[in-house]
Amino acid sequence: MAMQPRHSTSLVGGLQGLELSGGMDSSSASAARLPCLSELSSDSGDGGSGIVSVEHSGDPAIPSAVSCSKAPQVSRLLAVADEDGSVILHDTRRRLPSSLEKPADDNAVFEAHSPRRGRQTRSRAKRARSLSSPGRFDSAPRTRPRVEEARISKADTASTLPDDLLFEVFKRLPPPATIFRCAAVCRRWRRVVSGAGACCLPAPPRHFGFFRNYGPSPLSPFVPMAGIDLDLSFLPVSPSCGAILVDCRGHRLLLRELGAGSATELRLLVCNPLGKTFARLPPLPVGRHRVSCYAVIPSEGDAFRVVIVLFGAASPNFYVLVYSSASSAWEVATGPLKQPLIPHQGPSVVIGDVVYRLQCEDKYIMAVNTTKMSLSALPLPNAGMLLYAGNNWIGKTEDDRLCFFVIREPLVLVKWVLEAPGKWVQQEPLALWPLLNPATVGDLHGMKLSAKIADQLNGCKLVSFGGFCAGSGTLFFIMADWVVALDLKTLKMEKLWSNTDESRPLGDVFPYEMVAWPPAIKDSAKALLLDEA
Numbered sequence: 001m002a003m004q005p006r007h008s009t010s011l012v013g014g015l016q017g018l019e020l021s022g023g024m025d026s027s028s029a030s031a032a033r034l035p036c037l038s039e040l041s042s043d044s045g046d047g048g049s050g051i052v053s054v055e056h057s058g059d060p061a062i063p064s065a066v067s068c069s070k071a072p073q074v075s076r077l078l079a080v081a082d083e084d085g086s087v088i089l090h091d092t093r094r095r096l097p098s099s100l101e102k103p104a105d106d107n108a109v110f111e112a113h114s115p116r117r118g119r120q121t122r123s124r125a126k127r128a129r130s131l132s133s134p135g136r137f138d139s140a141p142r143t144r145p146r147v148e149e150a151r152i153s154k155a156d157t158a159s160t161l162p163d164d165l166l167f168e169v170f171k172r173l174p175p176p177a178t179i180f181r182c183a184a185v186c187r188r189w190r191r192v193v194s195g196a197g198a199c200c201l202p203a204p205p206r207h208f209g210f211f212r213n214y215g216p217s218p219l220s221p222f223v224p225m226a227g228i229d230l231d232l233s234f235l236p237v238s239p240s241c242g243a244i245l246v247d248c249r250g251h252r253l254l255l256r257e258l259g260a261g262s263a264t265e266l267r268l269l270v271c272n273p274l275g276k277t278f279a280r281l282p283p284l285p286v287g288r289h290r291v292s293c294y295a296v297i298p299s300e301g302d303a304f305r306v307v308i309v310l311f312g313a314a315s316p317n318f319y320v321l322v323y324s325s326a327s328s329a330w331e332v333a334t335g336p337l338k339q340p341l342i343p344h345q346g347p348s349v350v351i352g353d354v355v356y357r358l359q360c361e362d363k364y365i366m367a368v369n370t371t372k373m374s375l376s377a378l379p380l381p382n383a384g385m386l387l388y389a390g391n392n393w394i395g396k397t398e399d400d401r402l403c404f405f406v407i408r409e410p411l412v413l414v415k416w417v418l419e420a421p422g423k424w425v426q427q428e429p430l431a432l433w434p435l436l437n438p439a440t441v442g443d444l445h446g447m448k449l450s451a452k453i454a455d456q457l458n459g460c461k462l463v464s465f466g467g468f469c470a471g472s473g474t475l476f477f478i479m480a481d482w483v484v485a486l487d488l489k490t491l492k493m494e495k496l497w498s499n500t501d502e503s504r505p506l507g508d509v510f511p512y513e514m515v516a517w518p519p520a521i522k523d524s525a526k527a528l529l530l531d532e533a
Contacts, residue, residue: 166192206472206487210509211245211253214501218242220255220510222273223483223497230273230512236280243269248510249350250298250471251275254306264288270296270304270325273512281306281323282330288313292343293368295355299325307355307370311343320373333373347393347508349470351400358394360387365394365402380404381416381424390464390478391451398473405475407432407451407463413475413486435486435493442495444479466506471513478506 161169170182170193183193209225218239219232232253237243241259248254251274257267265285271278293309303325310319316337323330346358356378357366365378383392383406393405402418411432416424438445450460461480468475475486481499483506486492499506 163192206474207469208512210467210476210483210511211248212509213244213507215504220245222512225496232271232273234276235269235271235278237269245510246294247296247348248512249296250513252296252298252304253510254294254296256294266291266308268306270306277302279325284308284321284330286310289319290343292341293348293355293357293366295348295350295357295368297350297355297370305370307368309357309366309368309375311337311341316340318375320368320375322370322373331373335375346389347468349394349396349402349468351396351402356394356402358392360389360392363387379422381426383414393465393468393475395468395475396470405465407465409451411449411451411463430491432493435491437493440492440494441484444482444484444495447480449479467509467511469511469513474511476509476511481506483509
C-alpha cells in the first residue's frame with residue numbers, strides 16, 4: 001500500500017489517514033506506551049513516523065477498529081479493520097510493498113482510538129473466524145456478519161439449533177426428569193418434546209407418583225415417581241385442622257377439610273396440584289346422614305363435577321348430590337332404599353356418567369348415574385373366596401368396561417370384566433410370583449408373602465390392593481410396607497416406595513395420573529427435583 005493519503009468521499013469527510021507515533025502521549029498516562037493518533041497530516045512530521053491511509057479493494061473505507069501492541073518494541077505494528085470485515089496489517093516505520101490482509105479472527109479484540117488528540121475510547125468487536133490455514137492470509141473479501149448474529153451469546157447457542165437437531169439432543173437425555181426440565185424452558189422446546197416425533201423420545205412415565213393420607217401431616221404428602229415433587233401447601237387449610245384425601249382422578253384431587261363442625265358439615269376442596277389451583281365448594285350440612293361415596297369427575301378444561309351419596313340416618317333414603325363447577329351449585333335428588341345399607345369406604349371408578357363404588361362387605365357395587373341422579377346396586381361375581389377390605393378392587397379396561405379384581409392364594413390375580421348388565425366374564429388368572437423379578441422388586445422376591453390375614457401369624461408379609469390408575473391401567477399393591485406397581489399392559493412389576501413409619505401402616509394410595517405429556521407445571525423451577533440421580 002502506498003504511504004500517501006487518499007481523499008475520502010465518506011460521511012466522515014475529514015478522515016484521510018491516521019498519523020501514528022511510537023512516542024509518549026502526555027495527555028493520557030494510561031496509554032503511555034501506545035502509539036497515539038495526532039492531527040491529520042499529509043506527510044511525515046514531528047508527531048509520527050508515517051501516514052497510513054485506510055483503503056480496501058481500491059476504495060477508501062472508514063476504519064471500524066484499530067489495534068496496536070502495548071509493547072514499545074513492536075508498537076509500530078498496526079492492525080486496521082474496515083467495514084468489510086477484513087484486517088490490514090501495517091508497519092508504520094517502513095514502506096511495505098503491499099498490505100498483508102486477512103479476515104478478522106473470531107476472538108480478535110481491537111482497541112479503537114478516536115482521531116482527536118488526548119481522547120481514547122475502547123470497544124470490542126467480534127469477527128467471523130478465518131477459514132485460512134495458520135500462518136497464511138486470505139485476501140478474498142469477507143461479508144460482514146449480521147448484527148443479530150453478532151449479538152448472540154454463547155449462553156444462547158441452543159436457541160440457534162433447528163428443531164431437528166434439538167430433537168436429537170432430547171432423544172439422548174435420560175428420562176423422565178430431564179425431559180420435564182426441557183419442556184418447561186420455553187414454548188418452542190415444549191413443542192419439540194410433544195411434537196410428532198415424540199414417540200422417539202424416552203418413554204414418558206405412566207404416572208407422576210401417588211398421594212397418601214398420613215396422620216401426622218395436615219395435608220396428604222406426595223411420593224414422586226417421575227421427577228416432579230408436588231405438594232398441597234398452596235391450599236388455604238389450617239395446619240391445626242388439616243384435610244384428608246377422599247378421591248383422586250385425572251389431575252384433580254378431592255379433599256375433605258377437618259376441624260370443628262366437620263362431623264355435621266361437609267367442607268370440600270377440589271385442587272389441581274400441577275396448576276396450583278383450587279376451588280372451595282359450598283358447604284353441605286349433612287347432620288347425622290352417613291356419607292357413602294365421594295367422587296370427583298374432571299371435565300373439559302378446568303371444569304369438573306363432584307358426586308356425593310348420603311344414606312339417611314333415620315329413614316331408609318338415599319341422597320345424590322352433584323356439584324358442577326359450571327353452575328357453582330349443588331343439585332340434589334333423593335329416593336327410597338329397598339334395603340338398609342351400611343356405607344363402607346372402598347375404591348371407586350368413573351365410566352362415562354356413572355360412578356361405581358365398591359362395597360365388598362355387602363357384596364355389591366353401587367352405581368350412581370350422575371345424569372339421571374339415580375342409584376342402583378350391581379352384585380359382585382362369585383369369587384369363591386372370602387372377601388374383605390384389601391383383597392379385592394375395581395377398575396376399568398381400556399375400552400371403558402368395569403372390571404373386578406381379587407387376589408387368591410398363592411398370589412394369583414383374578415380379573416372379571418362386566419360384558420353386559422349382570423354378566424361377569426372371568427379372565428385368565430395371572431400368577432404374581434413369576435413377576436417378582438429381583439431386578440425390579442429387590443428383596444421382595446425372597447420374602448414370604450400372602451394375601452391371607454391369618455398367614456401373618458406364620459411370619460408371612462401381607463399383600464393387599466392399594467390403588468388403581470385408570471389412565472395408565474396400573475394396579476398398586478401394598479407388599480410388606482412397600483408400594484408395588486403392576487402395569488397390566490406390559491405385566492411389569494416394580495417396587496416404588498417403602499413406608500418407614502411402622503406405627504402407621506400403609507393405607508390406600510391415590511395415584512396421580514399422567515394426563516398430558518409433557519405436563520404444564522406452574523412454578524416448574526420449584527416443582528422440578530434437583531436430584532439428577
